[in-house]
Amino acid sequence: MKRVFDLVVGLITLLFALIPMLLIALSIRTTSKGAVLYWSDRIGQVNKIFRMPKFRTMQVETPVVATHLMANPDKYLSSFGGFLRRSSLDELPQLWSILKGDMSFVGPRPALFNQDDLIALRTEKGVDKLVPGLTGWAQVNGRDELPIPEKVALDMEYMERQSFWFDLKILWMTLLKVIRKDGVSH
Numbered sequence: 001m002k003r004v005f006d007l008v009v010g011l012i013t014l015l016f017a018l019i020p021m022l023l024i025a026l027s028i029r030t031t032s033k034g035a036v037l038y039w040s041d042r043i044g045q046v047n048k049i050f051r052m053p054k055f056r057t058m059q060v061e062t063p064v065v066a067t068h069l070m071a072n073p074d075k076y077l078s079s080f081g082g083f084l085r086r087s088s089l090d091e092l093p094q095l096w097s098i099l100k101g102d103m104s105f106v107g108p109r110p111a112l113f114n115q116d117d118l119i120a121l122r123t124e125k126g127v128d129k130l131v132p133g134l135t136g137w138a139q140v141n142g143r144d145e146l147p148i149p150e151k152v153a154l155d156m157e158y159m160e161r162q163s164f165w166f167d168l169k170i171l172w173m174t175l176l177k178v179i180r181k182d183g184v185s186h
Contacts, residue, residue, distance in 0.1 A: 001164065002131075006105055010098045021092050024055055024084065032078040034060035037093055042110035043119055045131045050102040052110060053093035057081030088178045094134050106167040107133030108155040118148050127155040130162075137161075140173040 025036045038056040041049050062076040074082070084090040097103040103110065110132035111118045122128050137158035138151045146154070158166070176182075 002104060002167070003101070005164070005167075006098050006101075009105060010095055014095050014099070017092055017095065020089070024089060024092070027080050028056060028078070031080045032056075032059060041113040042132070043113060043115075043128075044102050044110060045129065047119060047123060047128050049113055050097070050110075052097050052102070055084055055090040055093060057084050057090050086181055091134060098134065102132075104131040104133045106135060106158075106170050107131050108136050108158065109133065109139060118151070121148060121152045122155060125152055125156050127152060127159055130155070130159060135170060135174040137170055140170055140177060143177075 028036045035056060037053045038058070039051045039053050042052040044050045057078060058076045058081060059078050077085070081090075094103060098105060107130050108122065108127055111122070119128075136155065138146060138154035141154055142150070158170075
């Protein structure tokens, strides 16, 4: 049922998002050099690595390090990148990952391939069995500001409470957070 939901809602969302996505791609292409999409290696279900796309928000010469580890990440944002991050529109290409089956609309956010502590704790607690999501219970309860043990505890709570209605609640809470720009740190 969850996979059917992801496919149907993913295709409908893609239809509505296609023109805005093309406009975003054109804006990125005309305001900065480099590729429109940024592909990062992420950890998927049962710790399988997959490539996740996002609209590129950083300048091409940005150091290859996780944004949250940078001293001043805003310094590397492209002229259009700040808007994309604040609005969460940089996440739209992840519809591809949802349609492909690497991700779901709701689930634990996919870890970066080098977040060993997060990956190890999720594996220990069985959270690695879940398909990662565009949004999740941890994201609507703190996003990136949460320490890893709290994030994994919320992922475990999601695993225990997982249902169609709980997913809808998380999607609704995510929509409200995006509209309010709540929890966007960079």
